[in-house]
Amino acid sequence: MSYSETKAADAHGEQAIDRKSVYVYEAPVRIWHWVNALAIVTLALTGYFIGSPLPSQPGEASANFLMGYIRFTHFAAGQVMAIFLILRVYWAFVGNKHARQIFYVPVWSGRFWSEWLHEVKWYTFLARQPKKYVGHNPLAQFTMFFMVTLPMFFMVITGFALYSEGTGRDSWEFKLFGWVFSIFPNSQDVHTLHHLGMWVILTFVMVHIYVAVREDIMSRQSIISSMISGERLFKDEEDD
Amino acid sequence: MAATETFYDVIRRQGITRRSFTKFCSLTAASLGFGPAGAKAMEQALETKERVPVIWMHGLECTCCSESFIRSAHPLVKDVVLSMISLDYDDTIMAAAGKQAEAILEETKQKYKGKYILAVEGNPPLNEDGMFCIDGGKPFVEKLKWMAEDAMAIIAWGACASWGCVQAAKPNPTQATPIDKVIKDKPIIKVPGCPPIAEVMTGVVTFITTFGRLPELDRQGRPQMFYSQRIHDKCYRRPHFDAGQFVEEWDDEGARKGYCLYKMGCKGPTTYNACSTVRWNGGVSFPIQSGHGCIGCSEDGFWDKGSFYDRLTTINQFGIEANADQIGRTAAGVVGAGIVAHAAITAVKRVTTKREKTDA
Ligand code: HEM
Numbered sequence: 126m127s128y129s130e131t132k133a134a135d136a137h138g139e140q141a142i143d144r145k146s147v148y149v150y151e152a153p154v155r156i157w158h159w160v161n162a163l164a165i166v167t168l169a170l171t172g173y174f175i176g177s178p179l180p181s182q183p184g185e186a187s188a189n190f191l192m193g194y195i196r197f198t199h200f201a202a203g204q205v206m207a208i209f210l211i212l213r214v215y216w217a218f219v220g221n222k223h224a225r226q227i228f229y230v231p232v233w234s235g236r237f238w239s240e241w242l243h244e245v246k247w248y249t250f251l252a253r254q255p256k257k258y259v260g261h262n263p264l265a266q267f268t269m270f271f272m273v274t275l276p277m278f279f280m281v282i283t284g285f286a287l288y289s290e291g292t293g294r295d296s297w298e299f300k301l302f303g304w305v306f307s308i309f310p311n312s313q314d315v316h317t318l319h320h321l322g323m324w325v326i327l328t329f330v331m332v333h334i335y336v337a338v339r340e341d342i343m344s345r346q347s348i349i350s351s352m353i354s355g356e357r358l359f360k361d362e363e364d365d
Numbered sequence: 366m367a368a369t370e371t372f373y374d375v376i377r378r379q380g381i382t383r384r385s386f387t388k389f390c391s392l393t394a395a396s397l398g399f400g401p402a403g404a405k406a407m408e409q410a411l412e413t414k415e416r417v418p419v420i421w422m423h424g425l426e427c428t429c430c431s432e433s434f435i436r437s438a439h440p441l442v443k444d445v446v447l448s449m450i451s452l453d454y455d456d457t458i459m460a461a462a463g464k465q466a467e468a469i470l471e472e473t474k475q476k477y478k479g480k481y482i483l484a485v486e487g488n489p490p491l492n493e494d495g496m497f498c499i500d501g502g503k504p505f506v507e508k509l510k511w512m513a514e515d516a517m518a519i520i521a522w523g524a525c526a527s528w529g530c531v532q533a534a535k536p537n538p539t540q541a542t543p544i545d546k547v548i549k550d551k552p553i554i555k556v557p558g559c560p561p562i563a564e565v566m567t568g569v570v571t572f573i574t575t576f577g578r579l580p581e582l583d584r585q586g587r588p589q590m591f592y593s594q595r596i597h598d599k600c601y602r603r604p605h606f607d608a609g610q611f612v613e614e615w616d617d618e619g620a621r622k623g624y625c626l627y628k629m630g631c632k633g634p635t636t637y638n639a640c641s642t643v644r645w646n647g648g649v650s651f652p653i654q655s656g657h658g659c660i661g662c663s664e665d666g667f668w669d670k671g672s673f674y675d676r677l678t679t680i681n682q683f684g685i686e687a688n689a690d691q692i693g694r695t696a697a698g699v700v701g702a703g704i705v706a707h708a709a710i711t712a713v714k715r716v717t718t719k720r721e722k723t724d725a
């Protein structure tokens with residue numbers, strides 16, 4: 126069954142009553158999601174140009190500050206991302222149970238893995254119908270943990286370690302993140318890993334947006350609007 | 366007599382005047398960032414404290430550290446420091462040789478147990494029980510361990526002793542190994558560079574022999590006073606970096622105007638050394654001033670990170686040579702193609718299942 130076949134496609138009052146709706150994504154999660162998305166797009170764009178700068182600017186050095194502005198934007202967006210990540214972690218503790226999903230994978234749960242497998246089958250066209258989920262489905266949870274949550278922490282840690290090289294040995298950045306250079310004595314390696322991290326996140330974002338749009342059309346629940354309104358709407362009344 | 370001999374005694378015996386000695390103290394104090402009070406403290410220490418012998422050994426290396434050291438800019442510094450150390454043991458520049466030379470080691474080990482400095486240039490190869498570097502009929506690694514036993518501290522000169530350098534480049538057939546991976550129970554100070562700057566070397570030796578302890582070290586075991594900032598932090602081309610003005614090709618307009626060498630692979634942004642402040646050859650110039658990027662010669666693994674002229678590091682882990690962007694673009698391309706294919710199959714499936722349903 127698909128979206129177009131459900132009676133409530135036009136969402137007129139009466140028919141919508143048939144559909145169950147659950148409040149999943151609380152406001153802080155939604156705000157975080159969109160701020161974070163914006164920060165990451167900014168970081169990837171400016172980061173790319175830090176790695177491979179734009180063509181040289183004509184004129185005197187004193188009249189130009191292009192690389193400076195690009196780096197400033199990167200660092201500013203980096204700080205925003207870091208602060209929002211801290212707030213998001215805080216919300217994982219005080220928010221509803223869906224707020225915790227992206228921070229762990231329940232590897233110990235047999236049920237998780239069997240549903241994970243079902244979800245893989247759904248995406249490889251082997252299952253006819255996906256299951257219903259209030260929060261993220263197991264495959265989404267799995268992918269988000271490994272391809273955004275961990276990489277985001279990685280980018281913040283390596284990012285601030287690189288930042289500490291500019292702010293100096295006495296800075297709080299170095300005191301907090303200088304240990305990165307005990308693992309990688311040459312910061313050239315940290316640059317390379319930070320750069321690779323960008324591509325991990327960008328690949329995730331490609332898949333993420335595709336899947337969000339696809340699921341919005343194909344699955345049995347609302348998707349994109351859920352990240353805007355917070356409400357999860359189920360399109361049919363069947364069990365699971 | 367020898368037991369109470371001070372540096373001052375030795376220096377005077379070498380024919381250096383009191384006036385020169387005082388001058389040396391203020392010069393060195395300044396280079397270590399101490400100021401006038403420091404000069405006095407140095408003077409006093411050198412006059413009263415027992416002389417600290419320095420033993421200088423050579424493993425697998427090219428001797429560029431010695432070459433740099435003996436070219437210390439200020440002739441006075443050179444004379445004083447050389448007279449301080451060459452007295453004991455340095456098999457490259459000392460007069461003694463053979464049995465006579467080896468006897469010095471034996472003697473120092475006994476007489477100055479726990480008090481002498483072991484300065485190591487080069488590193489020991491460990492493969493084949495150390496047979497790739499034989500010194501005095503024995504593998505160097507054995508000699509090193511033997512002398513390290515009773516040393517107060519060890520100075521690891523240059524990229525070889527600190528990190529391994531080119532002889533440790535992949536696949537490292539002789540298994541050349543930096544000092545801190547071989548000697549674990551002694552304080553070690555790393556003075557990396559290929560070679561390190563002469564003034565940095567003399568500064569480090571003077572500090573240790575004067576105060577009888579190591580200067581403050583950073584996380585990597587390098588002296589903070591010379592290695593706490595990057596070349597990039599004090600580079601005079603930095604305004605061009607911030608402005609976004611780069612040399613794009615050798616000999617282009619930007620090169621003539623002295624633009625930043627970032628795009629030509631300059632490793633200044635990741636290299637901790639004093640080149641952009643102390644400079645080379647008595648402060649005459651340094652690589653970037655001469656129009657060539659920094660190659661990161663004082664950094665761990667600088668020899669194994671791809672071309673000196675590429676901004677992005679070459680990564681070999683994937684069996685092919687590529688940089689982060691090439692790998693990332695390929696991954697994104699594959700995933701992108703996957704998404705398109707998946708979307709296409711989805712569309713087809715949707716149409717066919719719909720038909721099935723309406724048929725039913
Ligand atoms: C998703 C997040 C991020 C992405 C995609 C990203 C991307 C990049 C890229 C591609 C580079 C160039 C690396 C190179 O080739 O040298 C870079 C450099 C850098 N990033 Fe990030 N970054 C992110 C987060 C952060 C954060 C949170 C910080 C912390 C403030 C940060 C600080 C830095 C610094 C200091 C540099 C080095 C700049 C320089 O060498 O001039 N980044 N980033």
Ligand code: HEM
Binds near residue numbers: 223265
């Ligand atoms: C840089 C870009 C983005 C990143 C890093 C990102 C990351 C994330 C993360 C981590 C979550 C999990 C939220 C949580 O549980 O706390 C999420 C959920 C979601 N994102 Fe994004 N996102 C990005 C862009 C987008 C865009 C452009 C869209 C719109 C098409 C989108 C749509 C969604 C939706 C609909 C969900 C909820 C999925 C569900 O209901 O299971 N995201 N995203």
Ligand code: SF4
Binds near residue numbers: 633
């Ligand atoms: S030339 Fe090298 S060290 Fe100097 S500003 Fe440019 S990148 Fe930095």
Ligand code: SF4
Binds near residue numbers: 652653
């Ligand atoms: S500029 Fe860089 S490569 Fe050149 S000597 Fe200094 S640290 Fe070594």
